[in-house]
Amino acid sequence: MIDLSSLTHIAFDADDTLWGHxxxxxxxxxxxxxxxxxxxxxxxxxxxxxxxxxxxxxxxxxxxxxxxxxxxxxxxxxxxxxxxxxxxxxxxxxxxxxxxxHDIELLPGVREALTALKPHFKLLLITKGELFAQESKIARSGLAAEFDIIEIVSEKDPVTYQNLLDRHGIDPAGFLMLGNSLRSDVLPIVEIGGRAAHLPYEYTWHHEAVNEEEAAAGYWRPEGGLGELVQAVLKGL
Amino acid sequence: MIDLSSLTHIAFDADDTLWGHxxxxxxxxxxxxxxxxxxxxxxxxxxxxxxxxxxxxxxxxxxxxxxxxxxxxxxxxxxxxxxxxxxxxxxxxxxxxxxxxHDIELLPGVREALTALKPHFKLLLITKGELFAQESKIARSGLAAEFDIIEIVSEKDPVTYQNLLDRHGIDPAGFLMLGNSLRSDVLPIVEIGGRAAHLPYEYTWHHEAVNEEEAAAGYWRPEGGLGELVQAVLKGL
CATH class of the missing domain: 1.10.150.240 (Putative phosphatase; domain 2)
Incomplete structure (x- = not known):
């Protein structure tokens, strides 16, 4: 597990993090x-x-x-x-x-997580894809009003994230990103000095002690998924 | 013609304004x-x-x-x-x-206009379309470095423009938008208190005195196109 104190902004990936895709x-x-x-x-x-x-x-x-x-x-x-x-x-x-x-089906615990976090943090939605299709999904999800900032990007690499944070005047040191993709949501954030939690879409991995390699890589994959993450973040307040 | 003094930001539409589309x-x-x-x-x-x-x-x-x-x-x-x-x-x-x-062909006078305006104003590119396709065109145009802010939007209505200006802390009173579409580039800007110039893609309209209706509508359609507009803007400095 990583230190979850001193957070100001929490960002969510959308596809396969907020809803199944x-x-x-x-x-x-x-x-x-x-x-x-x-x-x-x-x-x-x-x-x-x-x-x-x-x-x-x-x-x-x-x-x-x-x-x-x-x-x-x-x-x-x-x-x-x-x-x-x-x-x-x-x-x-x-x-x-x-x-x-198609109908947007929110993943379990998503609405509760947003409700719990919203009073304490600025919430961002950062999703990759086509502008029109993503906007349509965000609208259909009914979640648009939960987020302070919504950004649709065509790539999820360190440069894109850094530019996005700069544009909004967000210090990476207070930034936590949650997402299902190590490559797109987790590693680039760690690279620019932010924190990240990995929430795999399908909970297929073995329940085991936190892998040393992962801990060293600076992100957290909570065994209990989104619910455990939200509890840990709130404890860090 | 409209008053062109006290401008801080000049925004360009892309398709059929910077290049043919x-x-x-x-x-x-x-x-x-x-x-x-x-x-x-x-x-x-x-x-x-x-x-x-x-x-x-x-x-x-x-x-x-x-x-x-x-x-x-x-x-x-x-x-x-x-x-x-x-x-x-x-x-x-x-x-x-x-x-x-396809190859991006800049419209006549575009590069010169950007070069002339860049030292004096923050330049924006605001284009509507698909994220990936628009980013690809901007990259192929070779113009990306000319703009301080590039925004790709899925709609060009007053709410979108107002949000965009708010996000960047831009006062509409100092904002001028140039574009080929009355509906997308001109009228919504006038509606939110900005200034706009209409540069039709094909110069097919009759050369005639400025129409009273247009002047009353708060935007300008320079007979001499982009070149005339740039001269007038520079005179307003």
């Missing part, structure tokens, strides 16, 4: 693969091919559902040798639309 | 219509149908090229009765990719 992509991929299976030649690894298109297109489309949908269509055209019927293309587009409008 | 959509639509014409039934108004899909999808996809590309595909599937071949779908996706990676 990855499952939307997992479900969509599964349905896309089912949809395409009749048009594929034997021995094709659909998932592998889709991933290859996603990766190739990332630098043109960026992150997000619309680019992912275009990559699904491209995979369908390529792997079917152009024989994919229009009706299947339309089903893929409809799948993309469902992904963009 | 609309022509990219116009060209893409033209090529899409050519591409689809063999699969259409007689009497169909392709452009009308594409526009109908664009409008219907706007609240799901938002603005931007990726949503536009998905709308082109949807139009193609629908109007061909599902008979559009995969090769044509791929060509539409390639069209979208070209739109996302």
């Amino acid at each position: 990855e499952h939307v992509f997992v479900d969509a991929k599964k349905r896309c693969l089912e949809l395409l299976s009749p048009y594929m030649k034997p021995g094709m690894d659909l998932e592998q091919e889709l991933y290859a298109f996603e990766r190739k297109n990332l630098k043109i489309f960026g992150y997000g559902v619309k680019g992912f949908t275009l990559s699904m269509i491209e995979t369908a055209v390529e792997l079917s040798g152009g024989k994919i019927p229009g009706s299947a293309i339309q089903q893929i587009i409809d799948l993309g639309k469902e992904m963009l409008t | 609309e022509h990219v959509f116009v060209d893409a639509k033209k090529r899409c219509l050519e591409l689809l014409s063999p699969y259409m039934k007689p009497g169909m108004d392709l452009e009308q149908e594409l526009y109908a899909f664009e409008r219907k999808n706007l609240k799901i996809f938002g603005y931007g090229v990726k949503g536009f590309t998905l709308s082109m595909i949807e139009t193609a599937v629908e109007l061909s009765g599902g008979k559009i071949p995969g090769s044509a779908i791929q060509q539409i996706i390639d069209l979208g990719k070209e739109m996302l990676t």
Whole structure:
């Protein structure tokens, strides 16, 4: 565990931290693969091919559902040798639309955590993705009013975080970030002198003593998830 | 003409103000219509149908090229009765990719205007669109370093502008916005007490005396475009 005293600002990642998100992509991929299976030649690894298109297109489309949908269509055209019927293309587009409008389900304890922290700290939401899609999700989540600052960024690297904190006059020394991604939410924050807690989306890791390597890395992964973190932060007041 | 003294901040719209943009959509639509014409039934108004899909999808996809590309595909599937071949779908996706990676051509006088204004004012770039696509265009334009503040927004209405100015501690009374769109760049700024100049993308309007209605509306449309505006602003120093 890390020192949680002298905090002024607490920031939350959104997708898979405030609400479930990855499952939307997992479900969509599964349905896309089912949809395409009749048009594929034997021995094709659909998932592998889709991933290859996603990766190739990332630098043109960026992150997000619309680019992912275009990559699904491209995979369908390529792997079917152009024989994919229009009706299947339309089903893929409809799948993309469902992904963009699905209900937002808050993760357990999120609303309680925000309510408990709000009187004591400035709360930020920092999320990566497409502006319109993220704004739509924040609106649908009903959580917008809980945050003092909402920032949508296209990358989550140390420079982006540093600029964001500078822009708002926030001292990293009083800043705690919570998120499900080590790479995007935790390590860059530690790098710029802030504190971070790792809240994996699926609690699949072994319940075990805090790993020395993690403690040395300057962040905390509370075994009890968000609830334990909130209690610890409030104790630090 | 409006009073141009006591300015502290000058903001530029990007698409069709700093660089040409609309022509990219116009060209893409033209090529899409050519591409689809063999699969259409007689009497169909392709452009009308594409526009109908664009409008219907706007609240799901938002603005931007990726949503536009998905709308082109949807139009193609629908109007061909599902008979559009995969090769044509791929060509539409390639069209979208070209739109996302095309060369940025600065409009005449833009670089000179920024160079002339930079020593005297804080310069802002305020653009509407998708985060990733806009950031990519700003990077490709080579203009990022010219601006003190760059903001990408999903809507350009009075509330968005007011929040943006508040966030940066900018007094609207010292703020001038330049842009090609009356609805997005000019009228909302006048509404929140700022000043605005209208620089239509295509200089198609009649050269005539300043319209009384415009003067009363509190913004200026310099006959000589950006160059005339910069001269007038510098005179106001």
